[in-house]
Amino acid sequence: MTADQAFRLASEGTALLWRGDFQNARQLLQAMARRVDRKPRKPAATPRDAFNQHRLAQSQRARTLGMLLIPVDAGHVIPLRRAPDVTAACSQAHGEAAEAYVMSLRELLGLIGAYEWRRNGVEIPALGARIHPHYGVFSPVRGEYVDLVAKAPLPTALKTDSTAFDIGTGTGVLSAVLAKRGIARVVATDQDMRALACARDNVERLGIAAQVEVIEADLFPARRAPLVVCNPPWLPGRPSSPLEYAVYDPDSRMLRGFLAGLTAHLAPGGEGWLILSDFAEHLGLRAPDELAGLIAAAGLKVVGRLDARPRHPKAMDRSDPLYPARSKEVTTLWRLAAT
Template structure:
């Protein structure tokens, strides 16, 4: 286990280092508190120094916000020309740098995962939810970045509250590290698209299930058996828990698998990450798919996993096309190259706030985004 060291009150101190993004600990750490100015903190994190916060917790959040504003202003002074793809990559690079620098503002968790800071919130349950229960007998403290801890707290609130899914007339409870189904338009597409001719399909595969929301929708629509897969152990546990809450555990089987389960299905549904770019965190695996790998593996494996009259449903945004990361011809070529043809397509416009946020550097592309459900069948 990696450790982090610093000097405090003339004593040498150390703690376990934990980063969900596998970020390395800063080589140098200094103790800071309420007297530390944003200007001084900005200079130190730019120099690679980690800042271990020992003041008021709310002041730590204010300092992080002040640093974020400075970093955004600095990023905004960069070049703005070039094509849309270049703008996207600059935007991603600036966000990654900002996350790395803000990640140098550090918080110390006590052995019981509490915070010994003024006006600190209760974080133990949230940390146990995200990290798992602390090992029995572990008396060491753990150092995490403040942005990560705030993400842990936010994720725990979402987990407890749940996300309302009108198509289910129920809530789905996302787990930490599992992409939350906050974009309801793709859920609505699956809830409304007509099934292949005949009754509800006896066997359905839901690939990359995440929280299990699409598997639940399909089961509620009458599918007799749904096999939902995910490579992320947190997603598998999350989907199983949601099926239990919804009373669907007898009809939805959640498996840990790298995309495909064994056998064939009458309907195969896949909502792959929409943008062919590299994720910078585990949570971004739900958004970014390097080289469109999952998309291509779904298309290439579909005919082998369909029953003779079966079909595949590909749920995909065209944002990558507006960002010039993938063309429509490339998508159609991949579909044809996999021995498939498009039987039909249903489109919807995004309803999330970023679609109309003019302060977003990519707002022009987001404003033209369309999310589609492609009905795919064998070409022959």
């Protein structure tokens, strides 16, 4: 079968179960990807149209390339020539496998990449250490938001109660930064089981388990603190995969919930730190004055802000269909207090 034939069948919704050499399967997947990326895109009238076209194209790309399947025996063993040992990568992502199954080659390569991220870790300059993201937990590769938390002035109320909350902790990176800054007790919350396991693993690796407590909670713990930090997903929208829950916040649920509940969980004189990009505003997904309205409606005021420009490669890639919005993006740490 040629790559053109495979691409046509996959585009029509026909799955292909590969039985030959594993490395040849990878070459076929690469050839199919080139054909997907060759399709021309219509010019977008607005940044929002460009974003919607981009998401649709990414979804169609994932669906088409996901049609190339490979067999996997019990114990996560691939019965193909020149196949790598993926037992550890698959076990970390999905647990044990008592029966044979098939899976998308594209997904498998993602599992292998996630396994390497977890094994090698991501260097965090603000920590002088590495954070090890688990499969399905967003990796802290956008370092500008971490740096903002590392340098923002701490509330004076911490002098009498050295406690902070990290809402939606993910990998636990912000909890680790707060602990390094000398906060005696950090309570990190999340609802996702993978995130909770990942944060606990990183807390243990960094030797800060005595300072950082990781608990399952929907946003806030049942108490107050002088500092409450939250880095919610930056884009209002519906996630299409578990990993995208770190990027897309349906109906801005987490953002709205954090702001609405903040005053009830702030100790007197305390601050809430909201770390948020304005990428959604530049894409037309959030009105320019919406955030200010949510802050005011929650009985909060802005007592300070720190801004950072993105440093990731896409922000400088003029061929990216979202470059006009990415080039204007600013990530802000909003220092909020009760009115």
